[in-house]
Amino acid sequence: MITRLLIIGLCAQFPFAYARATIEAATLVRQYDDGDTEVTSPSMDVDATFNNDRMKIGFGTAQDIVSSASSDVRTFASRGQNSKITDRRKEYSTHFETTVPDGTLDVGYIQSDENDYHSKTVTAGGTREFFQKNTVFGVGFANGQDRIQSSANKIFDEPMNNQVYSLSLTQVLSRLSVIQFIYDFRVESGYIASPYRRVKLEDGATITTKEEVHPRTRNRNALAVKYNYFVQPLLMSWATTYRFYTDSWEVMSHTIEERFSREFGKYFSAALILRYYQQKKASFFQDYYSSADPGPFHTGNKTLGTYNSILVGLRPQINMTEKISLYLKFEIYREKFNDVVDAGVYSTKADDKPLTIDAKVFGLGLNAKF
Amino acid sequence: MFKMLGPRLSLAFALLAIGASAHAKDMLIVHGDSVVVYTGPGKTYRPLTVLPQNTEVQVGSQPVETAKGSFYKVLVKLSNRKKSIGYISTQDAVHKKNESDSEIAENMNSFADFPLAQKSVHVAYSQFKSQLALATLGYAKYIGPGFYLKALTGAFKTKTATSPLVGFEFGNDALLYREISGFISYSAGLFITPKENAIFVASKNDFSNFIVQAALGARYNFGSKASFALGGTQAALFNGNNSLVTWGIIAILEVGI
Numbered sequence: 001m002i003t004r005l006l007i008i009g010l011c012a013q014f015p016f017a018y019a020r021a022t023i024e025a026a027t028l029v030r031q032y033d034d035g036d037t038e039v040t041s042p043s044m045d046v047d048a049t050f051n052n053d054r055m056k057i058g059f060g061t062a063q064d065i066v067s068s069a070s071s072d073v074r075t076f077a078s079r080g081q082n083s084k085i086t087d088r089r090k091e092y093s094t095h096f097e098t099t100v101p102d103g104t105l106d107v108g109y110i111q112s113d114e115n116d117y118h119s120k121t122v123t124a125g126g127t128r129e130f131f132q133k134n135t136v137f138g139v140g141f142a143n144g145q146d147r148i149q150s151s152a153n154k155i156f157d158e159p160m161n162n163q164v165y166s167l168s169l170t171q172v173l174s175r176l177s178v179i180q181f182i183y184d185f186r187v188e189s190g191y192i193a194s195p196y197r198r199v200k201l202e203d204g205a206t207i208t209t210k211e212e213v214h215p216r217t218r219n220r221n222a223l224a225v226k227y228n229y230f231v232q233p234l235l236m237s238w239a240t241t242y243r244f245y246t247d248s249w250e251v252m253s254h255t256i257e258e259r260f261s262r263e264f265g266k267y268f269s270a271a272l273i274l275r276y277y278q279q280k281k282a283s284f285f286q287d288y289y290s291s292a293d294p295g296p297f298h299t300g301n302k303t304l305g306t307y308n309s310i311l312v313g314l315r316p317q318i319n320m321t322e323k324i325s326l327y328l329k330f331e332i333y334r335e336k337f338n339d340v341v342d343a344g345v346y347s348t349k350a351d352d353k354p355l356t357i358d359a360k361v362f363g364l365g366l367n368a369k370f
Numbered sequence: 371m372f373k374m375l376g377p378r379l380s381l382a383f384a385l386l387a388i389g390a391s392a393h394a395k396d397m398l399i400v401h402g403d404s405v406v407v408y409t410g411p412g413k414t415y416r417p418l419t420v421l422p423q424n425t426e427v428q429v430g431s432q433p434v435e436t437a438k439g440s441f442y443k444v445l446v447k448l449s450n451r452k453k454s455i456g457y458i459s460t461q462d463a464v465h466k467k468n469e470s471d472s473e474i475a476e477n478m479n480s481f482a483d484f485p486l487a488q489k490s491v492h493v494a495y496s497q498f499k500s501q502l503a504l505a506t507l508g509y510a511k512y513i514g515p516g517f518y519l520k521a522l523t524g525a526f527k528t529k530t531a532t533s534p535l536v537g538f539e540f541g542n543d544a545l546l547y548r549e550i551s552g553f554i555s556y557s558a559g560l561f562i563t564p565k566e567n568a569i570f571v572a573s574k575n576d577f578s579n580f581i582v583q584a585a586l587g588a589r590y591n592f593g594s595k596a597s598f599a600l601g602g603t604q605a606a607l608f609n610g611n612n613s614l615v616t617w618g619i620i621a622i623l624e625v626g627i
Contacts, residue, residue, distance in 0.1 A: 100544030
């Protein structure tokens with residue numbers, strides 16, 4: 001209601017344009033469950049175009065409601081194998097975009113809060129069209145100011161600042177195909193760790209733990225190529241994506257994704273998504289460190305280890321009317337770690353076992369235009 | 371005889387006095403969705419304004435021929451009190467028509483060309499949150515409408531030291547409303563830190579430092595051959611294995627050459 005009032009208030013500045021305004025609303029509820037961790041994520045986004053569709057303003061809200069008894073929680077939390085944590089993250093966002101000759105300009109703001117993590121991010125960007133709009137060059141940047149706290153230590157309060165610089169180039173190759181190159185550079189500076197994660201130290205048969213210590217700077221580079229092709233005889237679009245990632249901690253990863261989308265008549269469409277991800281560990285990552293010399297940096301973050309993952313997803317959509325569509329989302333996800341174990345009780349290695357995460361994701365979404 | 375010529379001479383002098391000519395007035399009519407008017411006879415010049423469909427503007431009798439194409443020289447109304455010369459590609463969705471002789475055309479030569487050309491000099495000053503300032507002098511060349519590449523040199527100023535810098539920038543400037551345009555820019559450069567702790571605590575005396583910076587803001591095109599821009603900016607400075615990320619404001623004075 002407030003969002004709609006805000007939009008109407010803004011559009012009132014352009015009284016002749018309001019009659020032509022279009023409002024689009026999208027809601028999604030997503031449920032992740034890997035047996036140990038459940039995350040419920042409802043979200044809603046509302047966009048309105050005005051001033052003869054030259055300008056767009058949007059508002060969004062999202063939440064993550066987490067309940068977890070993951071291997072880390074069970075191994076290191078005070079209640080041992082019966083431990084379970086709960087948390088809630090709330091996110092609010094707004095953005096404004098205007099068309100300019102041969103392109104667009106946009107600004108945005110995102111705020112995210114948990115009881116122990118607060119984040120504010122300002123975004124800006126623009127696109128520029130060349131050669132009869134067949135080539136589109138895009139730039140974007142973001143500035144984030146995060147504060148990390150700890151529910152276990154009330155005086156713990158550390159900043160983490162981050163910036164993103166993005167470049168993209170989209171080229172129409174033919175009537176049926178388009179290619180896009182995207183480069184993202186992200187720099188993080190400050191406390192880039194978790195006050196909760198513990199590092200396992202071994203000295204013979206004795207296992208102890210300590211807090212993790214990470215470098216205070218991380219430079220992350222990602223280069224992606226996307227190729228979309230419409231196969232006319234099958235009335236199907238193929239979207240192929242390859243993404244290469246490397247950073248100053250020497251984490252390196254490759255992602256390949258294929259998305260097949262097809263319309264089945266006027267009312268029904270579906271998309272099938274296949275994704276494979278492979279990652280090489282950070283230079284200082286070890287599952288167990290020597291207690292005599294753990295080195296200057298040591299981590300308890302298993303996602304800095306070597307692992308791969310596979311995702312298979314299906315997204316059927318029903319167009320209920322010309323303006324309202326309903327879609328479902330089913331995803332199966334498997335993450336297999338090469339050099340991380342589920343440590344069980346951390347003081348002994350006897351119950352260590354290979355760590356694999358199998359998750360199911362279910363989503364229900366509704367899109368509407370007014 | 372002078373008595374008979376008197377009124378006609380008076381009319382002729384009056385027309386000269388108001389800078390108008392008595393020849394027929396040629397008009398250009400926009401029949402596409404919209405047409406961009408450029409500040410110079412080329413699409414690499416900065417856009418001056420955008421004319422919506424069915425707009426009529428006075429046009430020069432002959433197109434201006436350049437190596438990059440043929441352009442109509444037009445007189446566009448920027449506000450109730452301001453008109454300016456602009457250029458529209460002859461390839462755009464426009465057509466020319468000849469008004470009746472009774473129309474009195476304004477003398478287009480009495481209006482100066484609108485400012486910023488294909489090349490310009492930028493003087494930029496950024497004041498960052500971390501008591502860090504950056505001043506640069508740059509040479510920009512427009513390679514597309516409002517899209518430029520710039521070579522720059524300058525220096526960081528901190529409490530304890532000044533660090534010289536060289537770099538490059540690219541940016542896009544697009545018309546928002548009358549003389550106000552929006553800009554977005556990216557820059558990168560190398561800089562030297564003359565002593566330890568010059569940029570941030572524990573920064574080293576080093577020759578291999580680099581910076582990336584981005585900015586977004588609004589530019590006011592004023593007077594002739596100049597503009598002034600104000601915006602927000604962010605920068606990341608890399609020294610050894612460490613970095614400083616910061617943000618602030620940026621002011622840019624641009625002079626067309």
